[in-house]
Amino acid sequence: MLMNMKDLLAVANEHKFAVPAFNISDYSMMNGIFEASEEKQAPVIIAIHPDELKHTGTEIVKAIIEKAHKATVPVCIHLDHGATFEQVMLAIQSGFTSVMIDGSSLSFEDNIAVCKKVAEAAHAVNVSVEGELGTIGSTDAQAEAGANTIIYTDPDAAVKFVEATGVDTLAIAIGTSHGIYPKGMKPELKLDLLKVIKSKVSIPLVLHGGSNNPDAEIGQSVTLGVNKINISSDIKVAYYEKMREVLKDESLREPNVIQPACIAAMKETAYHKIELFQADGKAALYR
Numbered sequence: 583m584l585m586n587m588k589d590l591l592a593v594a595n596e597h598k599f600a601v602p603a604f605n606i607s608d609y610s611m612m613n614g615i616f617e618a619s620e621e622k623q624a625p626v627i628i629a630i631h632p633d634e635l636k637h638t639g640t641e642i643v644k645a646i647i648e649k650a651h652k653a654t655v656p657v658c659i660h661l662d663h664g665a666t667f668e669q670v671m672l673a674i675q676s677g678f679t680s681v682m683i684d685g686s687s688l689s690f691e692d693n694i695a696v697c698k699k700v701a702e703a704a705h706a707v708n709v710s711v712e713g714e715l716g717t718i719g720s721t722d723a724q725a726e727a728g729a730n731t732i733i734y735t736d737p738d739a740a741v742k743f744v745e746a747t748g749v750d751t752l753a754i755a756i757g758t759s760h761g762i763y764p765k766g767m768k769p770e771l772k773l774d775l776l777k778v779i780k781s782k783v784s785i786p787l788v789l790h791g792g793s794n795n796p797d798a799e800i801g802q803s804v805t806l807g808v809n810k811i812n813i814s815s816d817i818k819v820a821y822y823e824k825m826r827e828v829l830k831d832e833s834l835r836e837p838n839v840i841q842p843a844c845i846a847a848m849k850e851t852a853y854h855k856i857e858l859f860q861a862d863g864k865a866a867l868y869r
Contacts, residue, residue, distance in 0.1 A: 583657060583868065584650040587680035587810070588710035588750040590625055590658045591786035593867050594809040600789075600859040603627035603660060604852060605814035607634045609642065610837070611821065614845035616649055616657075618852035624861040625656040625868065627680070629812060632661070632669050640676040647677050655865040660712075662812065670700050674709050682712040682753070690739065697747035705748070715743050716755025718790045732757060737778045744783055751786045751810060754779055756803075758791030771799045773806060780807035788812070797858055804859055813855050821848040 594601050606612045606628060619626035628646050630638070643659060650657035660680040661673035670681045683700040685693035697713040704711045716735035735754040744752060756779075757771045780787060786809035789800075800811065824847035825840065834840050856862050 583653060583655065584647060584679060585656050585658050585868075586708060586710040586750075587627065587658045587660060587712065590627070590656055591751060591809045594625070594861075594864070595786045595807075597864065597867055598805070598807070599861050599864055600804045600809050600811045601625050601627055601658075601861055602852070602855050602859055603629040603662070603788075603810055603812045604817055604855075605629045605631060605634060605662060605812070607637060607818070609638075609645070610841045610845055611817070611848065612642070612646060612649070614821075614848050615817075615852060616653060617845075618849040618856065619655050619657075620653060621849075622853060622856045622862040623655060623865040624856045624863070625658075625865055627658045627660050627810065629660045629662040629814070630678075631663055631814075632665065635661075635673070640672070643677045656868045662814075664700075667696065667699060667703075671703070674704060674707060678709065680710045680712065680750075682714070684714050684753075686714040686717050686753075686755075690743075694743060694746045697743075697749055701748040701750075710750040711748075712751040712753055712788060713743065713747055713749040714753035714755075714788075714790070715740055718753075718755055718758055732759070734772060734775060735779060737775070737782050740779055741782050744785055749785070751788050752783060753788040753790050756789070758789060758795060771795070771803060773799070773802055776803060776806050776808070786810060801858055811855075811859055813852075816855070817848045817851050820851040821845070823847070 604615045646659050658680050659678045661678050663684045664670040664682050673681050685696045701711045717733040756776050788810040789808045790812045821844045824844045828840055828843050
């Protein structure tokens, strides 16, 4: 079942769970995430960053759409961290059902302007829009772009932003970072800030940088009202750590021999996230 994010997260918001947004970078990862979501009967967001889309090619979106129509769970195809209007338009033309326009590094006024422009264009073709207010940190050069200093989301500014832009979901900054936290760095979410934002903003809230955070904090964020959590680094670490192990056998060369164990390892991480986000079994709510 292919859906846009507005409709997908409306159910999550009503029933107080979070839908995982898994970033995929190749076909085997896509297959594994679909399998894990079906096995757990959990709604899923297939997220692709512009850098990932450049790597896979837009043709992969057609495959995701076909699999979504055959799936027994709700599926949204989401552009993660679109940086320009042009990137967003390419995603919409390619078949994405949801797009993010990230104007968080701009001034408040310019962020509103670009998000409003995208929302007007996307809503005309039933594509939902995610905006971001505040900044997400970044832990390493391979992670999605982030800020050196986290700027926390101001609740009153969030109210004005949502009203002015018409976005369907809002990514907030409460202390997460993209990537894997280095040894010795302890992430700490401002859950009290989340409570205030949730009390003032009615649309679904999004947490970026969901990988490598303590389960207890992530679980609390779901309980307190986050409805979408982005997971990229965690599933890729699981996938490629297993691949490095498998490739110690230097005689192996066929992807259909090498990749199954990697997919299985990635799926274990996906299962854990689905359960942590309380999304398991929630596909039944969409029927």
